[in-house]
Amino acid sequence: MSGTDIWVMIVGVSIVSMLPRVLPVALFTRYEFPEPLKRWLSFIAPAVLGSLTAMSVLAPEGFIDLSIHNRYIWAFLPTLLVAIKTRSLFYSLLVGIVTMALLYNYFL
Amino acid sequence: MQKQELRQGINDSVPIILGYLPLGLAFGVLANEVGMSIIQATVMSFLCFTGAGQYIAIGVMQAGGAVFTIIMANVLVNLRYLLFSTSMVPYLKGRVPTALGSFLSYGLTDETYAVAMKRYQDHSPTVSYIAGLNLSSHIGWVASTLLGAILGGYMSNTERLGLGFALPAMYICLLVFMIKRKSDVFVALSSALLCLVVGYFLPATMGNLFNIIIATVVAASLGMLFNERD
Numbered sequence: 001m002s003g004t005d006i007w008v009m010i011v012g013v014s015i016v017s018m019l020p021r022v023l024p025v026a027l028f029t030r031y032e033f034p035e036p037l038k039r040w041l042s043f044i045a046p047a048v049l050g051s052l053t054a055m056s057v058l059a060p061e062g063f064i065d066l067s068i069h070n071r072y073i074w075a076f077l078p079t080l081l082v083a084i085k086t087r088s089l090f091y092s093l094l095v096g097i098v099t100m101a102l103l104y105n106y107f108l
Numbered sequence: 109m110q111k112q113e114l115r116q117g118i119n120d121s122v123p124i125i126l127g128y129l130p131l132g133l134a135f136g137v138l139a140n141e142v143g144m145s146i147i148q149a150t151v152m153s154f155l156c157f158t159g160a161g162q163y164i165a166i167g168v169m170q171a172g173g174a175v176f177t178i179i180m181a182n183v184l185v186n187l188r189y190l191l192f193s194t195s196m197v198p199y200l201k202g203r204v205p206t207a208l209g210s211f212l213s214y215g216l217t218d219e220t221y222a223v224a225m226k227r228y229q230d231h232s233p234t235v236s237y238i239a240g241l242n243l244s245s246h247i248g249w250v251a252s253t254l255l256g257a258i259l260g261g262y263m264s265n266t267e268r269l270g271l272g273f274a275l276p277a278m279y280i281c282l283l284v285f286m287i288k289r290k291s292d293v294f295v296a297l298s299s300a301l302l303c304l305v306v307g308y309f310l311p312a313t314m315g316n317l318f319n320i321i322i323a324t325v326v327a328a329s330l331g332m333l334f335n336e337r338d
Contacts, residue, residue, distance in 0.1 A: 016179055020193065022213045046295045047298075048188065060276070079277045093127075104268055
């Protein structure tokens, strides 16, 4: 890919990643959504985070890995417990990262 | 500008930046390897701010693919932002001016979205908060890319430091925050299962994250079956 191609690619990608983020806020804030739509939208956040968690823990390398060698599954358990107990992003991250570092260096 | 809100936004972006650090570094390194200059890699992170989309670009470039392929793949990957952005509208309405809200939505990512939605559970959105959160996350992404592109091969293995688990840990915690109703548990679990099933049977969707979009739309619709009042 030539230098020019790369710049075209960068501008193209920036346009298609900007539009879906900006357009809904730009266009819809003047309208009142009907109740059922608001309710449906209220499920988007839990749904997305359910998917993202599943993908990042069960398919960390881009393919599904349900084996005991998948460190992400082991690190998931203490992190979930700490998240529920402390409800703190900081402690969840700390426990997750430290667990992962220990697993990587000493166990799996 | 409300100083307190701005500061809160910046504080809330710290875990996000920690998660972006290894990803941005790696992007900078890989971008260099497939022939992007330091400036191109950094500008790409500044203009695009889409982790998954940028990694796809690298993958396609590595395989000798076309610019058009990269852009089309990014259309798919970024479609989920339509859902995020739309689901924020009811919160922003009447509290954040449309022009500023739209401008700051450029900084919407999986992570800034989830953190902001958590905040809006008990605080009204403000321009200062969104600016603090989105802009500093954006700066973190750009800075870690620049660092990766400069350091290139000299980078030590960030996996050893456990940083590879920063984003998963963040998703896990934000997921816990998002669960308020029984129906939320059901929706989150259905979505998790669906995205794996779809990804298993249509492996291509794992690459462009389309499985997440399908799972999200279906799971949110399943949530409508619950008729509890919250």
